[in-house]
Amino acid sequence: MKNDFSEKLARQALQAADSAIVITDARKSGHPIVYVNHAFERTTGYSADEAVGRNCRFLQGTDRAQPDLEKLRKAIRTRQSIETTIRNYRKDGSLYWNRLCVSPILDKSGSVTHFIGVQYDVTHLHEAEHALINERDFNSALLNTTHALIVVLDDRGKLTFVNKAFEQTTGYTFDEISNVTFWEKFVPEEERDGVGATFQALIENKASSRYQNHCLTKDGSRRLISWSNACLLRSDGSVRNIIGAGLDMTNYEMQREELQQLQKMEAIGQLAGGIAHDFNNLLTVVTGNLELLQDMLQIQEGVKPLIDDMQEAVDLGSGLTHRLLAFSHQQPLDTKCVDVDDLVLRMTDMLGRTLEESINLSVNYTATPTTAIVNPGELENALLNLAINARDAMPEGGRLTIKTKAVKFEEEVVAEAGIVKPGHYVSISVSDTGSGMSAEVKRRAIEPFFTTKEEGSGTGLGLSMVYGLVKRCGGHISIESEPEEGTTITLYLLAATGKTDRMTAQQTLPVLPKAQGETILVVEDDNRVRKVTLRRFRELGYHTIEAIDGPSALHRIEEFPNIDLVFSDVIMPGGIDGPGLARRVLKKRPQTKVLLTSGYSGDHIALSEMSVALLPKPYKLKDLAYKVREILDS
Numbered sequence: 001m002k003n004d005f006s007e008k009l010a011r012q013a014l015q016a017a018d019s020a021i022v023i024t025d026a027r028k029s030g031h032p033i034v035y036v037n038h039a040f041e042r043t044t045g046y047s048a049d050e051a052v053g054r055n056c057r058f059l060q061g062t063d064r065a066q067p068d069l070e071k072l073r074k075a076i077r078t079r080q081s082i083e084t085t086i087r088n089y090r091k092d093g094s095l096y097w098n099r100l101c102v103s104p105i106l107d108k109s110g111s112v113t114h115f116i117g118v119q120y121d122v123t124h125l126h127e128a129e130h131a132l133i134n135e136r137d138f139n140s141a142l143l144n145t146t147h148a149l150i151v152v153l154d155d156r157g158k159l160t161f162v163n164k165a166f167e168q169t170t171g172y173t174f175d176e177i178s179n180v181t182f183w184e185k186f187v188p189e190e191e192r193d194g195v196g197a198t199f200q201a202l203i204e205n206k207a208s209s210r211y212q213n214h215c216l217t218k219d220g221s222r223r224l225i226s227w228s229n230a231c232l233l234r235s236d237g238s239v240r241n242i243i244g245a246g247l248d249m250t251n252y253e254m255q256r257e258e259l260q261q262l263q264k265m266e267a268i269g270q271l272a273g274g275i276a277h278d279f280n281n282l283l284t285v286v287t288g289n290l291e292l293l294q295d296m297l298q299i300q301e302g303v304k305p306l307i308d309d310m311q312e313a314v315d316l317g318s319g320l321t322h323r324l325l326a327f328s329h330q331q332p333l334d335t336k337c338v339d340v341d342d343l344v345l346r347m348t349d350m351l352g353r354t355l356e357e358s359i360n361l362s363v364n365y366t367a368t369p370t371t372a373i374v375n376p377g378e379l380e381n382a383l384l385n386l387a388i389n390a391r392d393a394m395p396e397g398g399r400l401t402i403k404t405k406a407v408k409f410e411e412e413v414v415a416e417a418g419i420v421k422p423g424h425y426v427s428i429s430v431s432d433t434g435s436g437m438s439a440e441v442k443r444r445a446i447e448p449f450f451t452t453k454e455e456g457s458g459t460g461l462g463l464s465m466v467y468g469l470v471k472r473c474g475g476h477i478s479i480e481s482e483p484e485e486g487t488t489i490t491l492y493l494l495a496a497t498g499k500t501d502r503m504t505a506q507q508t509l510p511v512l513p514k515a516q517g518e519t520i521l522v523v524e525d526d527n528r529v530r531k532v533t534l535r536r537f538r539e540l541g542y543h544t545i546e547a548i549d550g551p552s553a554l555h556r557i558e559e560f561p562n563i564d565l566v567f568s569d570v571i572m573p574g575g576i577d578g579p580g581l582a583r584r585v586l587k588k589r590p591q592t593k594v595l596l597t598s599g600y601s602g603d604h605i606a607l608s609e610m611s612v613a614l615l616p617k618p619y620k621l622k623d624l625a626y627k628v629r630e631i632l633d634s
Contacts, residue, residue, distance in 0.1 A: 020044070020119035022056065026104065026112045030055045031076070034114070043121050045091030056117070059088040059098075072102065079104050079112045085122065097126040149225060149246035155239050157181045157199055169248055171218030186215050188222065198229070203239050206231045212249070224249045280599025280617035281526050286310075288532035291621045292539070312350065335473060337496045338379065340370040340404050340426050347380060351387050351400075358397025359390075366405040372426040372493035374473050379493075382466040386430040386489055389463070393434025393487065403429040406495060424495035425475065431488040437481040445479055466491070512622055513629040515541035519560065520628070522546050523553040523568035523581065533567070540625055550576025554584060563592060565632060570598035570614075582612045593631050 014021050020040035024031040036051045044051070044059060060069070068084040075082035081103040088098040099120040104112040143150045144164040152161035158179050167173055170186065177185060183195040191213045198211045208230045214222040225246040232241040290310055344363060352361055372379075383402070390400050407425050437445065446467040466489075470477045474494045481487035520542045524530035530546060537544050545560055547553035551574050557563055566585050570578035582594040599617040615627050 020121070022051070022117045022119065023105075024056065024115045024117070026076075026079075026114055031115065040119065043090075043096070043119065044088070050091075060086070061089045061093075063087050063089070072100070075102065076115060085126070096121050096123045098122070146245075149244075149248065151182065151244045151246070153182055153199070153242040153244070155203060155241070157183065157196075157242075159185075160241065166246075169217065169223055170215065188214050188216060199242065202229055202231055202242055206233065206237075206239060215246075222250075281529050283618035284599075285528045285532050287618050287620060288536055292532075292535065335373050335375050337371050338374050338376045340372050340374075340379075340428060340493070341365045343376055343379060344383070344402060344404060344428070347383060351384070354384065354387055355391050355400060356394075356397065359394055360399045362399065362401050364401065364403040368406045370404050370406055370426045371496050372473075373496045374493050375469070378469045382469055382491070383428070383430065385463070385466055390430060390432035390434060390487070393432055393436070398433035398486075401429075401431045403427075403431070407492070421474075425492045426495050427490050427492050429488055429490040431486065433486045436483045436485050436487055437479070438483055442479055442481050446477070463489075512540065512625040514625075515543075516632075517543075518564040518632055519543040519545065519562050521553060521556055521560070521563045521566045521568075523548075523550070523566065523572070523578075525549055525569065525572050525574075529569075536621055536624060537567075537628075539621070540628075542628075549574030550578075550581045553581055557585060557589065557592075563589075565593040565595060565628065567595050567597065567628070570596050579612070586612075593634075595628060595631055 014035070014037045017037060017039055020043040021035075021037045022033055022040055023035040025034050032053050032055060033051050036046075036048050040051070041047055060066075066086055068086050072082060072084055072086065074080075081101075083099075083101045085097060085099050087095055089095055099122040101118045101120075102115055105114040105116055107113050143161075146163070147165055149166040149169055150161070150163040151159060151166055154160050158181050159174075159177055160179075162174050162177070183192045183199070187195045195211070195213050198209060202209060208228070210226070210228050212224065212226045215225045216222060226249050227244045227246045229242060229244045231239050232243060234240045344365075348361070348363060355361055387400065394400075405427055407427050409422050409425060446463050467477055470491050470493065476492040478490045478492075479487070480490075515537075520537050522530060522533050522537065522544055524533060524546075525548050530548070534544050534546055545556050545563065547556050549572050550568075553566065553568065554576075557566075566581070568578045568581050572578060572581075576584070578596045578598070582596065585592055585594055594612045595615060596612055597615045597617055597619070613627065613631055615623065619627075
């Protein structure tokens, strides 16, 4: 009775175990399974009846190319215990990682009669481990793709990671410098105190910082490195690591200010596309409603000049997005031969309205011709930016003076002033009697996003865009300023000989081409833009249907077979953008015309493979009318 009770209790214990248990008979060929518990059935999906009598290899399927399997077989052959991890497969074919502990069972004579295996499903641990390894490898690969020097220090200043760029620059591999204190190995003795103090400040303040020091290389040379440092914190708030990203400044011949300027231009380029799209959507709504408002109020005396001024402001705003793209080299700068005196004269009224009444505006022209090579719209915006900056520097009033003149720079003057090349230039000086600039502010004045104005009062892009325009035109900019003594900013533009592009008074437009019974599907996700676009088309006499995205547009096309033209935005939600919609429409209904519109630069929209035109935002009613008619009549 005692032995029976013990065997029954043992079986109950095996069945109650959370871990999968399998027992094989070591005395029979193939070591067939003689027992599995409920946990084995739950883990593998096989019932006891399906498992008993089979060799455990059936759990491996065809996946026999596992190094640990041979270790397992050898342990069984030599009657040894083993713990290993192998890949197994459930009844439904799904893979799981099996942590297997196998031990022999001996009879009274010491012979092995059975093997007992305890299985643990460690799939989640294996996946987590591999996820960590993959994340580590990804981060390492990512850091090794940059040209910047990346170092990671622990809270004592010892190196725990460097990237390939650091190894290539210094000549040391990470194995040679691992766990070495950074400044003791790489910083010249005379600079170590400063680097050490910067490190301690990072530890104490837990804030990012910038620092520049020389770095010693394996061959004994020095490299000048500009570092940007940040802290990686533990859960308790203490510093775990210092991460430094360094730029090798040694071979740069340009001044530090010029280098910073070029680095920040790239940031503007990244922002330009998104800004252009959203801003041009807003301007499309404004210019569309201004045109409609002008028609509604044209009989009221004195309204038209106000609307013209607003439309002029919209045009300047539209030019802003194009200037951002041009400034970041995303689209070409369209230069012309411009009479600078004529342009400044035309801007006088607008500048007068921009300034406070307490500011006196005076303009001095030269007696000689002032024809320069420049984009007129961008020059207008540059002067407007300079005037606004001057206004803000004179909150209690003062005097703003604009002077133009023709100048010639000889070789020796060029070397001193920094002009790109000697020759004839047109200068435009904007002088104020305001608060002026300190030496530090003047040094950073043309940096993108640098501003001394209160938060929300300026973007810091005004002077940097003026700088970008002048440089792209082959010119030069100078800043003269002292605290409390005002500021004079002078633009030097390359002079030109040739036909001058003069802005003439707006001519009366011919009658706009109207609809001839056609139906247009307007696809636009921005509710305000869609609303004003539908109204414009209706004013031109077209029947209109609207859709908010690509999928709904395709439904409309199925619902209304008489659609003659699809007018769609390029960037849209819903998984189908403008070009994608155009491809589907032209494939399904080749006779239907498609016109796309976008606030992005047309150079970045690949439409060459399709017979699809593009109308850039913002557009005026006449532009829309003529473009649509041109496409429908083609």
